[in-house]
Amino acid sequence: MPEAAAAPDWLREGFKHLWLPYTQMQTAPTPLPVVRAEGAKLFLADGTVLVDGIASWWTQAHGYNHPHIRAAVAAQLEKLPHVMLGGLANEPAMVLATRLAKLAPGDLDHVFFCESGSVSVEVAMKMAIQYWINRGIRGRTRFVSFRHGYHGDTMACMSVCDPDEGMHGHFKGYLPEQIVVPLPRDAAGEAAFAALLAQRGGEIAGIIVEPLVQGAGGMKFHEPASLSFLRRVSEAQGHLLILDEIMTGFGRLGTMFASEQAGIVPDIMTLSKALSGGTLPLSAAIARRHVFGAFLSDRPDTALMHGPTYMGNPLACAAANASLDLFEREPRLQQVAAIEAHLRERLAPCRALKGVVDVRVKGAIGVVELDRAGEGVWLRPHFLERGVWVRPFGNIVYLAPPFVVSQDELAQLTGAIVDVLQIWSRERA
Template identity: 40%
Template sequence: MTNLSERDAKVVWHPFTQHHTAPFSIPIVRAEGVYLFDENGKRYIDAISSWWVNLHGHSHPYIAQKVAEQFLKLEQVIFAGFTHEPAVSLAERLLGILPSHQAKVFYSDNGSTSIEVALKMAIQYFHNRGFEKRNKIIALSNGYHGDTFGTMAVGAKSAFNAPFEPFLYETCYLAVPVAGQEQEAVAQMKKYLENADEIAAFIFEPLIQGAGGMVMYEPEVLEELIALAKDKGVITIADEIMTGFGRTGKMFATDYIQTKPDIYCMSKGLTGGAMALGVTTCTQEIFDAFLSEDRRKTLFHSHSFTANPLACTAALASLDLLLLPETQAQIKALHQSHVEFAQKLKAEKASAVDSVRVRGTILAIEIHTGEGTSYFSNIRDMAYNFFLEKGILMRPLGNIIYLLTPYCIQQEDLDYVYACIEEFLNFK
């Protein structure tokens, strides 16, 4: 019997992987807290929360217990014409922590589909009201909202979606409103809104563009962009898939602004990383546009596992943990540690570093290449392999290395990761 890596290589196609050049996948056999363990017993600190999903640590006993209890009661039921306690309770809990104008919860099964639902809600909202021409979307350039066709259409045009461009609908892009580009983005928004009768929605990753390189911008300019859109009746969609549930230091990134979006999209940390679940929430006004004697005005969207009871139970358990005072204290401590480490790097004026960015529990370091941000920078492979050797899972975005750890990481492990980052920067 060959080892797990070799068996995997014979039968599995992995995501975001060029199998012609990639090494065998590392076989993980168990996980606990911030640690992953491979079949040889090597331990890795999960410094990216396994693609940004894990909030409280792996194999959390509280979440596991709640899911196990639910499994013995009800593991799955069709969600058209039926309902169940975990779905209703989760919707109530989510609406309790979202802005008060959010009224309805639509369940799906991952981040991309939560965005697809939001886009369909926005476009069909105007269609149902007789404004069929309002079907264009405004989005921030450099964005990433998923890999399905609707989400690719509103994401950045890149090598990720180049083969599919002929099939993607037109999107109106704004400059990313980073320092120095705020007014350019505002001016572009005003220009697009001159033809507001063609615009259905404005979608954005609030304050941090994740896959685009952990690009960060300020709440004030987002507030202005949302206000401009809402003034023209454009539906605003917050992609809180990565930023939700405390990642930016507040429950949601849009908690930093006063003017709230009309639709929220959530996934990733929603279940604490335990299993797949997507949520799209909206206002009562949007929901009401789908109420009609005419069945053709129904939102025709579903998934076989819509509102899966196990996933909803995991999300409820994760919220229990997230709202504990000690978890909130961990979030604050993690932010403070990142700030202090960022200040240290800036004080050292490391020649290898172009910039250091912190928002809440997210730390991003842009390594100097002379070519700006590049997803295909060879620094990515150098850094990835360096940190793996050190027992750290860190998956750089090109020349951007970043930390997005579970909240439960201890200071000793965090200090070790910081030290390894400094070692890499000096080595580089």
């Protein structure tokens, strides 16, 4: 939206009162007023159209406002917008739990619904700690997580994020102290990690990792072999493995779940973002049978005492069921493969630019890593001038578009990144 254009009244008045995410409100520019979205496009109040390169934080697998999802939510709204899941049931939640249990790898077949990704991670961590308590084993209260990891912004989640390079340094001393180590990527790293688990095994409740791509911690990639090792060593030493598939799940990396590329089954898996097709808040923590079984007894105190108010919301579950329909009948994974090929080819010229450290692509994620952080303030207006919505963070410029993005739209996105970074590279020389 051009700077000179008058903002709508609702934006001018609301901006006085709304607290935005990850934003210094003292210096924040007025956000862009989106009035409609369709496919991979955002329509602003003044008529400007932007191609969305990050799919609203990676949620829009099928694009905005997909008619099948919209129709499913509208039909559910006519019947039952919400009912509590405590002692009552609704069909969309039960159907979705069944479908997820069949879709998830191995015997991941017990589904606990939440509203946000962070809460699903909190629930997974709570499951892991109580799993040991219910088995009569005390003292296992710490988690092993990894440098560059990110698992959410709530308190327990912050404790397993990277404590030095993440966003949560202010809370050091308040957060539980976890065991945060480099991700093992070679034989020496594997040996050190196995030794750590053996030495501190009695205090470890679980190991948590984002499979193949560590997202908000810097879009760091690792190979399936690293996941395979984590599964082997955790099983060998009796530790629970939690895979945070909130960003990587539902096709983003070319398979429905990233764990499939390593051929492993975690003990607990968390899902969100594209779960509902980017339509309504929904997340899940899915446990294997042996984890679920540790909570079964005649004693009430072994139950998992957690219950988000809107868990299993019928509208959100109806959207998720419709999203799964689309994965079944439309060529989403083939679209991801086509996006990957395009990103590899069209972002490659950035490698020759001064100030570019790396260009990497995995599935429908393309990353250009710069040699300095904080360039987003300069870069974003230049992207807007080229009709694209790209939101760099740290030293990362990345694309993670809706899977239904057209070749022309994708070319507009990659062309804008190459063009803008060429200018940026010349100006910084």
